[in-house]
Amino acid sequence: xxxxxxxxxxxxxxxxxxxxxxxxxxxxxxxxxxxxxxxxxxxxxxxxxxxxxxxxxxxxxxxxxxxxxxxxxxxxxxxxxxxxxxxxxxxxxxxxxxxxxxxxxxxxxxxxxxxxxxxxxxxxxxxxxxxxxxxxxxxxxxxxxxxxxxxxxxxxxxxxxxxxxxxxxxxxxxxxxxxxxxxxxxxxxxxxxxxxxxxxxxxxxxxxxxxxxxxxxxxxxxxxxxxxxxxxxxxxxxxxxxxxxxxxxxxxxxxxxxxxxxxxxxxxxxxxxxxxxxxxxxxxxxxxxxxxxxxxxxxxxxxxxxxxxxxxxxxxxxxxxxxxxxxxxxxxxxxxxxxxxxxxxxxxxxxxxxxxxxxxxxxxxxxxxxxxxxxxxxxxxxxxxxxxxxxxxx
Ligand code: SF4
Ligand code: SF4
Numbered sequence: 001x002x003x004x005x006x007x008x009x010x011x012x013x014x015x016x017x018x019x020x021x022x023x024x025x026x027x028x029x030x031x032x033x034x035x036x037x038x039x040x041x042x043x044x045x046x047x048x049x050x051x052x053x054x055x056x057x058x059x060x061x062x063x064x065x066x067x068x069x070x071x072x073x074x075x076x077x078x079x080x081x082x083x084x085x086x087x088x089x090x091x092x093x094x095x096x097x098x099x100x101x102x103x104x105x106x107x108x109x110x111x112x113x114x115x116x117x118x119x120x121x122x123x124x125x126x127x128x129x130x131x132x133x134x135x136x137x138x139x140x141x142x143x144x145x146x147x148x149x150x151x152x153x154x155x156x157x158x159x160x161x162x163x164x165x166x167x168x169x170x171x172x173x174x175x176x177x178x179x180x181x182x183x184x185x186x187x188x189x190x191x192x193x194x195x196x197x198x199x200x201x202x203x204x205x206x207x208x209x210x211x212x213x214x215x216x217x218x219x220x221x222x223x224x225x226x227x228x229x230x231x232x233x234x235x236x237x238x239x240x241x242x243x244x245x246x247x248x249x250x251x252x253x254x255x256x257x258x259x260x261x262x263x264x265x266x267x268x269x270x271x272x273x274x275x276x277x278x279x280x281x282x283x284x285x286x287x288x289x290x291x292x293x294x295x296x297x298x299x300x301x302x303x304x305x306x307x308x309x310x311x312x313x314x315x316x317x318x319x320x321x322x323x324x325x326x327x328x329x330x331x332x333x334x335x336x337x338x339x340x341x342x343x344x345x346x347x348x349x350x351x352x353x354x355x356x357x358x359x360x361x362x363x364x365x366x367x368x369x370x371x372x373x374x375x376x377x378x379x380x381x382x383x384x385x386x387x388x389x390x391x392x393x394x
Contacts (some may be wrong), residue, residue: 065332091212206246289351302357
């Protein structure tokens, strides 16, 4: 059997055709094509479980690319059906799916992402082959578009977490292309006086899993769990919603209590800095839109944090709209991903500034934003300098 195991093994629960997942699928909502929705994927997976010879069919090859991996359907399903998991299994089992491409891209982030993004930014539009234009834009977007101006200065740090040992999971984007995010996260943790433990975390593995590389995803998960164990199982602070969701999916623990401890240790950074007292610069944007990532944590800690600091300035939040990043799908069916993205911009496009808490959303929205809109991760708003024009508006 090809890598990834048999298709359909992931479907441990029975779909009762209630249709709840259809209401939340951004791909279905944007295209109005039910064959692209989660229920169609569930049914296809059941057919493949009975007859794997169907795998080589052209339709199946195409369908393997058609899922954003947003997990909205999985969250909505009260019967535990995991449609994106089935699509990942299909990608892993399909003989023609380009797993090598994704594996190379995701396991060599350190050497490929920064240089790839720089080169993509340098190619003038008139020399970009039409078919590659979208991908180059995406690649360039990894390093961000115009980004956000620092406009939040710290007035006072609480002593709540002084000397608390923590690990910081930065993720591939912050480690390799958006190092400013990492610097701001460290600045905040330093101010809080925590004991930041050294780490050697690898990628969270969610991209590998989605791309049908389950063994590679398991390898990085085992590595990351071992880092956490060796550090004494402390809190793991995370500032990317997709990384947090990927880390939450880990399953390879010694026992159930250890798994529960891991789940409890995963903490959104925004939730931890809720008591930090910020000053807003006089020239901060008067209105901002918030893009809620599909993978946001249960409390949507990024939104809660921003709302507390920015109050009425945070005017619009996209909720049902997905950014359309879609990883594998962004490359396989860019025209469909664009339809999803344009729904997001219909909601947020009037805002001069859009802020989010997910590296994938920041890249996708940064690459597709209307010209006058600035997009970035909220960490870009943190002023790490001591001076700056500030007022006490909150
Ligand atoms: S996958 Fe779940 S939510 Fe969707 S139709 Fe089936 S049972 Fe309902
Ligand atoms: S993961 Fe997202 S895009 Fe894929 S089927 Fe589910 S809701 Fe639709």
